[in-house]
Amino acid sequence: MTERLSVAVVGAGYWGPNLARNFSASPDWDLAVICDLDIARAQQVADRVGGVAVSASLDEVLADPSIDAVAVATPARTHHPIVMAALRAGKHVTVEKPLADERGRGAEMVETARASGLVLMADHTYCYTPAVLKIRELIAAGELGEILFVDSVRINLGLIQPDVDVFWDLAPHDLSIIDFVLPHGLDAETVAAHGADPLHTGKACVGYLTMPLSGGAIAHIHVNWLSPTKIRQMVIGGTKRTLVWDDLNPQQRLSVYDRGVDLAEQSKTTTSDARAAHISYRLGDTWSPALPEKEALSSMTAEFASAIREKRQARTDGASGLRVLSILEAARGSLEAAGAPYPVHTTHRSDNS
Template identity: 40%
Template sequence: MNESTVRIALVGCGYWGPNLARNLSQVNNGRLVVCADSDPQALARMQRQYPHVEMTTDSAALLRRADIDAVVLATPARTHAGLALAALAAGKHVFVEKPLAMTVADAEQMVAAGRAAGRILMVGHVFEYHPALRHIKMLLDQGELGDLYYLYSTRVNLGRVQADINALWSIAPHDVSIMLHLVGRLPQQVSAHGKAFLGGSVEDVVFVTLDFANGALGHIHASWLDPSKTRQLTVVGSRRMVVYDDVASEGKVKIYDKGVYRKSEAGYGEYQVKVHSGDITIPRLDMTEPLQLECQHFVDCICQGRTPLTDGVNGLQVVSVLAAAQQSLDAGGVNVVVAPPDTQAPAGP
């Protein structure tokens, strides 16, 4: 784009919106122009913090404004597709908080609409911008961990309980995006189990297993019914293993020089299992806030015409895994094949 400053509208000032506003108000080459929400009290809180930012309850009117270049959506997940499609049709660049959509068909339409409009469509998979996860990805890509055996994540807490979306769609998108990013491919199949212990129609706890074609196995535990907050990922390779603890005050990443491998015995055609155990290394990382990096990346991609790391296709892939997991959940935990989504679908009428 020719303008030196990307003029941004934030739609949704509830749970996550204030965090986005804080970072959007600080990005280089970007300016938060207006915040929109249907709740006047939420807008009043934002106005006190950002007195120079316009507040409105009319989000639809934002799309007709020529002084808005980009729209950031932090609204309930079921509204993402409709709002994003309207914004893209109005010629705006769009950032959508996770998940991109609630169905594969909606996500495919969003990707196609962004392509047809020639606009950036980006999804808020914030952990793909986390310095700790980037370091783990580098270790995997460079072969420092050896062959990837399996990885598992725990994302649990007591609350925030939701009534309209289950723990799979509310919490697990982060972990699905992390695993797809680290493994570098979609799983062949997934299975999921869960329960709605609070008596509603949505599951409060889910366990998801991802089976990848390269032999790696992934497992996700997501719940808002746990006694303490845990945000942990373990990656097990043949040479080394890594534990990432997002709630640790320091030493968030620990690299264990441990591994198990098979060693052939000469002359017998058999093998022995060897266990290697060495030092634990804590790398020094630049712990810049991931959300700051993500918001800056959105603005930079608009200014420079680049495809975001977490573009619409990235969001569509995560939705395809979530949809397969939901199908498994509804069927009592059966294995469900993950069909590769159509990233070239037409934008529709």
């Protein structure tokens, strides 16, 4: 039997209870303590998962030598100090998106973990859903061919966040998925972002983000807090097939279309007219892969434990969180430049990502 690891959940607000429930149910973990400045809120979460200990002192939690790891579910502006304190205390860390509130702080977290031989994992939860794992598998197997475009929509009538705009709130999900499923990850060199604040909240509530990718592909992300309808959809087009992921359709989350445009060799004429190209339309079958029913956070906690035991980087490691941060910071720069393309501080993907 593999010895169970001990974890503390820091933050008992929106996401902390989900983490606590999954760590408590995991065969890999013992949930040791819920830590939150609001001790009553921490107690409510603890009671739901069997009455584990609670604490209002992060220092007290980090000083406990029996605790192997910390799961951070607090506002983004607090990630850097909490994670740095945990790493200095010798704890492995998983932290919810985004990794930090700015790239420089995220880079320091990643470097500290690397130098200390500790696992720093970005809790990019969608990357552990059966649908996204299947998308990654299909692309890796060449089922879609060379990727031509990614078009993602994440809109709803949502909560306007007090500390971040719609890009920093919603786009990390789509960015982390793109980084996870594409062979070269988030390799964009520039980002163009357009945002609007029609309610005069002081931050973008509607946003459009465009990134050229390697090989001539392009990715586009639409995020919106003001839509009366909720849409969670990603379309990934390739030279062989196109995949549509509809996260709100439990009966058919994934659809693979053998339909597209085939562009034959350019006509061997002297004209430069693009219409001289031979274009044909492919109308083949549509199929839907079978997906297992498994909660993403359950898979995330298992991956966190495996990475620690095997002394390797997690699938969604700190570097993947840093690549997402790099895109978000470039988007912020593009917004300030009225939508002009803005350079991305690149972070290369490791072989383990």
